[in-house]
Amino acid sequence: MELAIDTATEIASIALSSEGKVEAEMSWPSGQNHTVELIPNLLHLLRQAKIEPGGETGGVWRDKIQAIIVSKGPGSFNGLRVGVSTAKGLAFALDIPLVGIGTLEVEAFPYAETGLPVCPLQEAGRGEIATALYQIQNGEWQKIVAEHITTVEGLCPDIVSRTLFCGRFSPHTAKQIAENLGERAVILPGTLRRAGFLAELGWKRLERGDIDQPATLQPLYLRRPAITTPRTDRRWRPGKGNSSCR
Numbered sequence: 001m002e003l004a005i006d007t008a009t010e011i012a013s014i015a016l017s018s019e020g021k022v023e024a025e026m027s028w029p030s031g032q033n034h035t036v037e038l039i040p041n042l043l044h045l046l047r048q049a050k051i052e053p054g055g056e057t058g059g060v061w062r063d064k065i066q067a068i069i070v071s072k073g074p075g076s077f078n079g080l081r082v083g084v085s086t087a088k089g090l091a092f093a094l095d096i097p098l099v100g101i102g103t104l105e106v107e108a109f110p111y112a113e114t115g116l117p118v119c120p121l122q123e124a125g126r127g128e129i130a131t132a133l134y135q136i137q138n139g140e141w142q143k144i145v146a147e148h149i150t151t152v153e154g155l156c157p158d159i160v161s162r163t164l165f166c167g168r169f170s171p172h173t174a175k176q177i178a179e180n181l182g183e184r185a186v187i188l189p190g191t192l193r194r195a196g197f198l199a200e201l202g203w204k205r206l207e208r209g210d211i212d213q214p215a216t217l218q219p220l221y222l223r224r225p226a227i228t229t230p231r232t233d234r235r236w237r238p239g240k241g242n243s244s245c246r
Helices: 034-048 058-065 079-092 103-114 153-159 172-182 195-208
Strands: 002-006 011-018 021-029 068-074 100-101 118-125 126-136 142-152 161-169 183-191
Touching: 002 034, 011 034, 011 153, 011 195, 021 034, 021 153, 021 195, 034 079, 058 118, 068 079, 068 195, 079 100, 100 103, 100 195, 103 118, 103 126, 103 142, 103 161, 103 195, 126 153, 142 153, 153 172, 161 172, 172 183
Parallel strands: 002 068, 068 100, 118 161, 161 183
Antiparallel strands: 002 011, 011 021, 118 126, 126 142
C-alpha cells in the first residue's frame, strides 16, 4: 500500500491506496493546526485499515506501507513543513520510496479527462496567485507551464483557448477571470483537493521508478517567508555617514 499526505493548505487530507487505487481516505479542515492534528489522524486512518505500528523500526508499518507520497507545495509554510517533514521521516525510518507531487497538479488532475487545458489557482496574498497549466497531450498528462506566482492581469493574456480553472480561490478572483476571458474560461472555484488524487499521481511516478530522496526533497514555496527576506545592507561605507557597526 501507499500512504499519501497532503497538508499544503488549510484543508488537510490523507489516503491509503493500493497501486494508486484508494482504500481509505480522510480530509478535514485543519487551519493552522497541522502540527498537532496530522499524526493523530494518520494513526486513526492506519488503524481503521488494521495497520498498527510494531517495534522500534516500524514492524507492521513496513510490511504494509510500501511508499510515501506527499504534496510538496506551493502552499502554507507551516502546512508544507509539517507534511513534508513527516513524509521524509517515515520514508527514511521505514526505508521505502518517497515521491513529492506539486499541490497545483493535484488540484488539476481530477479534470484531466475533460481534454481542456487545466489551470489550477491558489491565492498567494498581496493580490497574487500561484498557478500552473496542465493538459493531456499525446495521451499523456503533462505540465505545460510550471508553477509560478503571478496576478490575474498577468495570467489572462496567456490564455488563448478555452481553459478550465479550478482550485480554492475567492469570488473576486473568479469574477476577474470571467471578465477578462469571457467564454474562454470554465470556472470551478471552491473545489476540494483530495489525497486520493495525490495517491494516483504518486503511483504513476512509482511505476516509472521516478522517486525522490528524503535527504534532498524540499517544499516548493515559490515565495520565501517574510522572515527570511534580507534586511537592507547597513554596513558602514566611507562618506555615507553610517554607523560603523555591522
